Amino acid sequence: MKDTLHQSDPLFLSFQSALVGRYSIDRELGRGGMGVVYLAREVQLDRMVAIKLLPPALAAQPALRDRFLREAQLAAKLSHPNIIPIHAVEQSGAFVYFVMAYVDGETLGERVQSRGPVSATDGIRIFREVAWALAYAHAQGLVHRDIKPDNILIEAASGRALVADFGIAAAAGDTPGEGVSGTPEFMSPEQALGSEIDARSDLYSLGATAFYALSGRLPFEGKTSTEVLARQVTAAAPSLATVGAAVPRKLAQLIDRCLAKEPTSRPPNAQALADSLGLAIEHRRELPAALRAFVKRNGRLDGGGTIMSLLGALVTSVFVSIVAGPTSGVLALGTGLLIIPVAFSILAAKRLLNVGFTQADLGPAYRAEQESSREERGVHTRSRWSLRNAAERVLSKAARVAGAGAIVLVPFALASVSTPRYALLSAVIVTMLSAAAVSTFGFLVMMQTRRDVDVEFWNAVWTGRFGTFAFSVARRLRGAKPVQAAMTHRATELSLGMAAEQLFESLPKASRDALGDLPSLLQKLQRDAHLLRQQHDALQDVLAQNNDGPDSNHSSGVREERDVLRDRMRDTVGAMETIRLGLLRLHAGSLSLESLTTHVVLAANASADVERLLAANAEVDALLKVPARLELTPV
Numbered sequence: 001m002k003d004t005l006h007q008s009d010p011l012f013l014s015f016q017s018a019l020v021g022r023y024s025i026d027r028e029l030g031r032g033g034m035g036v037v038y039l040a041r042e043v044q045l046d047r048m049v050a051i052k053l054l055p056p057a058l059a060a061q062p063a064l065r066d067r068f069l070r071e072a073q074l075a076a077k078l079s080h081p082n083i084i085p086i087h088a089v090e091q092s093g094a095f096v097y098f099v100m101a102y103v104d105g106e107t108l109g110e111r112v113q114s115r116g117p118v119s120a121t122d123g124i125r126i127f128r129e130v131a132w133a134l135a136y137a138h139a140q141g142l143v144h145r146d147i148k149p150d151n152i153l154i155e156a157a158s159g160r161a162l163v164a165d166f167g168i169a170a171a172a173g174d175t176p177g178e179g180v181s182g183t184p185e186f187m188s189p190e191q192a193l194g195s196e197i198d199a200r201s202d203l204y205s206l207g208a209t210a211f212y213a214l215s216g217r218l219p220f221e222g223k224t225s226t227e228v229l230a231r232q233v234t235a236a237a238p239s240l241a242t243v244g245a246a247v248p249r250k251l252a253q254l255i256d257r258c259l260a261k262e263p264t265s266r267p268p269n270a271q272a273l274a275d276s277l278g279l280a281i282e283h284r285r286e287l288p289a290a291l292r293a294f295v296k297r298n299g300r301l302d303g304g305g306t307i308m309s310l311l312g313a314l315v316t317s318v319f320v321s322i323v324a325g326p327t328s329g330v331l332a333l334g335t336g337l338l339i340i341p342v343a344f345s346i347l348a349a350k351r352l353l354n355v356g357f358t359q360a361d362l363g364p365a366y367r368a369e370q371e372s373s374r375e376e377r378g379v380h381t382r383s384r385w386s387l388r389n390a391a392e393r394v395l396s397k398a399a400r401v402a403g404a405g406a407i408v409l410v411p412f413a414l415a416s417v418s419t420p421r422y423a424l425l426s427a428v429i430v431t432m433l434s435a436a437a438v439s440t441f442g443f444l445v446m447m448q449t450r451r452d453v454d455v456e457f458w459n460a461v462w463t464g465r466f467g468t469f470a471f472s473v474a475r476r477l478r479g480a481k482p483v484q485a486a487m488t489h490r491a492t493e494l495s496l497g498m499a500a501e502q503l504f505e506s507l508p509k510a511s512r513d514a515l516g517d518l519p520s521l522l523q524k525l526q527r528d529a530h531l532l533r534q535q536h537d538a539l540q541d542v543l544a545q546n547n548d549g550p551d552s553n554h555s556s557g558v559r560e561e562r563d564v565l566r567d568r569m570r571d572t573v574g575a576m577e578t579i580r581l582g583l584l585r586l587h588a589g590s591l592s593l594e595s596l597t598t599h600v601v602l603a604a605n606a607s608a609d610v611e612r613l614l615a616a617n618a619e620v621d622a623l624l625k626v627p628a629r630l631e632l633t634p635v
Contacts, residue, residue, distance in 0.1 A: 011036070015053060018092045023051065023099070035068065039102060042087075048102040049087060056094040065096060072098035074142060075166040082133035084153065084164045103164075105156040108213055109149030117216040120247045126154070127210050128277040129161040134206065135270035138199040142166070145197070147205035148186040149212060184228040185218050189261050192229045200263040203273060207258025207266075211237070215245040219259060236261070249371070250279075250541070279540065290355045291365040299348055299362075300458055301341055312336075345466070349474035359462070359471040360494055360526070366459035370452060392443060399439035406432040493529035496576040497522045503583035511586070514593055518579070521604055525576050528610040532569040535617065536562055568610055575603035 009028075015038075016025045022043055029037040029050060035058075038051045054068040069089065076086035076098075088099040108126065112118065118126065130152055137144060144151075144166060151165045182191055188204035191197050211219045219237045222228040237259035240252040247255075254276050260266050267273040317333035349359070406429045416422045461467060504518050512518075539562040543555060582599050585591035 011053075011055060012038075015095055015097075018095050019051075023049070025051070035097075042099070048104075049099050050102045051097050051099050053095060053097040059094060059096045068096060075100075078137055078140065078142075078166075080133055080136045082129045082160065082162050083137070084162050103153045103155055103162055105154045107150045108152040108154060108161070108209070111154055112149060112213055112216060117245065118213050120214065120251060122159070123210060123214050123247070124251060124277050125159070126152070126161045126213070127206060128274050130163055130206060130209075131270045131274035131277060133161075133163040134199070134202050135274060137163075137166075138202070138270055143197060143199055144202050144205075145191065146182050146186075147202050147209055148183045149209055152209065184225040184232070185212075185220065187229065187232055188263075189233045190263065192232045198263070199269060200266050203258050203266050203270060204260075204263075206273075207255050208237075210255050211240055211259065214247055214251075214255070215240060215243045217243060251277075288357075290352065291357060291361060292369075294348070294352055294357075294362070295365050295369045295455070295458075298351070299462055300454070301344055342470075345470040346473045346477070349467075349470040350478055353471070353474055353478055358498060359467055360498060362459075362462050362467070364491065364494070366455060366463065369455050370459070395439045395443040399436045399443060402432045402436035402439060406436065491530065491533065493526050493533075493573050493576060496573065496580055497526040500576060500580040500583055503580065503587065507583075507586070511593060515597065515600060518600060521600065521607065522576065522579065524607050524611075525572055525603065528607055528614065529569055529572045529576070531614055532565050532572060532610065535614075536565040536569060539565065564613075568613060571606055572610055575606045579603055 012025065012028065019025065019040075023040045024043060025038045025040040027039050029039050031037070035052045035054045038053065040049055040051050041047070042049050052072075054065065058064045059068070072086060072089040075083070076089060079085065084103060085101050086098055087101065090097060090099070106114075108118075130147070134144065134147070144163065146165060147163070151163065153162045153164055154160070155162065182205075184192070186205045186208040188197065188201040191201050208219050211217075220228055220231040220235065222231060237256070240247060240255045241249065245252070254267075254273070258266055258273070267276065314333065314336075316336060317330070320328050320332040321330070352358075352361075409425055409429050409432070412425055416425060462470075500522050501519050504512065504515070504522075507515075539558055542558055543562065578599050579596075582591055582596040586593065586596055
């Protein structure tokens with residue numbers, strides 16, 4: 001019915017009459033402040049196009065006509081995969097219009113309204129593509145000035161984001177004209193004030209758009225446009241992490257930077273923003289289901305089975321105490337409480353080995369779970385964190401004081417067993433121990449609201465010595481069956497190390513003895529590469545958040561340090577790759593044991609160099625964290 005009404009509209013009919021033989025209009029797509037958009041078919045090329053028409057009543061005004069033509073001319077100069085291309089700019093009688101590619105899809109605003117906020121993964125991809133488009137336009141000296149959800153189209157077939165409507169675009173640094181142009185909810189503070197703007201104004205608008213798309217709400221709202229503009233200028237934007245948006249911490253921080261009031265506090269340019277978004281994509285790796293299940297459930301000693309096992313141990317100890325006496329019962333209970341966790345851990349490790357994972361996979365898995373947990377906890381408002389911190393400090397101090405007091409009183413109680421004071425001291429000790437236990441429990445509950453204590457505890461268990469023991473026993477029980485090939489979630493150094501260790505274990509005993517403790521060297525190289533990668537990524541984040549500009553002394557120094565770490569990481573991973581290839585050639589008979597030993601020695605030397613570099617970096621970090629001690633200057 002709506003399309004039929006549009007087709008009977010006098011403007012539709014008169015415009016179609018003017019286009020007869022060239023374009024066949026199908027229906028109206030939408031209306032905006034500067035025109036009407038129609039879906040049409042270009043007759044000669046037989047393709048669907050979108051035609052934006054400036055209505056004759058507006059075209060009769062020279063200022064509006066010139067502004068409309070300027071939009072078409074500016075947009076026609078841009079050729080980028082994420083900018084809607086302009087095919088033609090034409091006039092026919094009283095009609096002024098331009099023809100552009102038709103995008104079969106929906107605007108970002110329509111998508112959020114129909115399906116709710118976009119996911120973090122889709123959001124990163126969309127905003128990265130928009131940032132690419134803006135970087136290209138800015139390089140041509142153009143600022144869009146009206147980035148908002150309704151000007152970002154999402155192609156249905158591919159999901160590609162395209163920027164539309166350069167209706168108020170202008171050359172960067174242009175002096176503002178009369179009034180304020182743009183959309184108040186997505187306008188930068190400098191644009192709202194009518195001041196001179198540059199490319200960073202578009203980054204603010206893109207940040208506001210991302211805030212809306214990821215959370216479903218606007219960063220600033222008001223009853224009138226004037227009220228919204230006033231808040232854009234004077235009020236600080238809320239952090240994306242505090243409004244219920246389930247997004248990665250780094251992405252939330254990046255959006256917050258885009259919404260900074262001062263342009264100098266935003267990313268330096270659109271390309272830098274796109275690069276930072278690219279890093280956010282690369283840092284998120286999906287864990288296999290078996291690892292997720294182990295981290296969340298299968299690697300934890302809880303649940304009904306555990307309770308039944310503990311209950312069985314208790315019943316058994318009672319039976320033993322009846323038969324053989326209380327001492328034997330207590331011994332049986334202690335033995336059961338020791339055996340059950342050890343047996344559970346060995347069986348859990350064996351099940352994980354059977355599906356192709358090792359203890360080395362658990363470190364990255366637990367770190368990913370901790371990062372996800374931090375993101376989920378970041379959804380909650382931080383307004384009460386100061387009260388929680390105070391409660392944690394009180395409970396922690398109470399637990400320590402009560403526990404220490406009970407320990408101090410124990411010798412006095414033992415010394416007064418036959419005196420009347422024994423009962424009083426015993427009651428005080430029990431009371432203090434109970435208070436310590438309650439305070440400790442309360443402290444853990446409070447801390448759980450900020451940190452996933454369960455994940456941290458099981459991470460320490462499984463990646464520590466106990467986990468090493470459990471996997472060692474499980475490996476012996478499992479036999480010599482090889483672990484499955486490397487998974488995509490594994491870092492390169494982890495995959496290489498596991499492959500090399502398997503090749504080493506399959507060598508004859510004489511060859512293994514000749515190569516010495518090669519597995520320890522491989523584990524050291526793995527650890528070195530992992531630490532180098534962490535420090536490299538940390539410096540990359542510093543560069544992404546730096547507002548001093550790429551040519552500043554600080555940026556140059558950080559970049560040099562990052563490059564050193566990158567080169568050392570490549571050398572370390574290269575050494576592991578050389579050992580793996582050497583082991584493969586040794587198995588194939590194309591390499592002698594002496595040649596492989598030489599490669600192992602070179603790898604050990606490379607590891608020693610990396611260890612010295614990491615130790616030096618750790619020493620510098622420690623010195624920077626310790627405040628300098630003030631000393632009197634001798635006279």
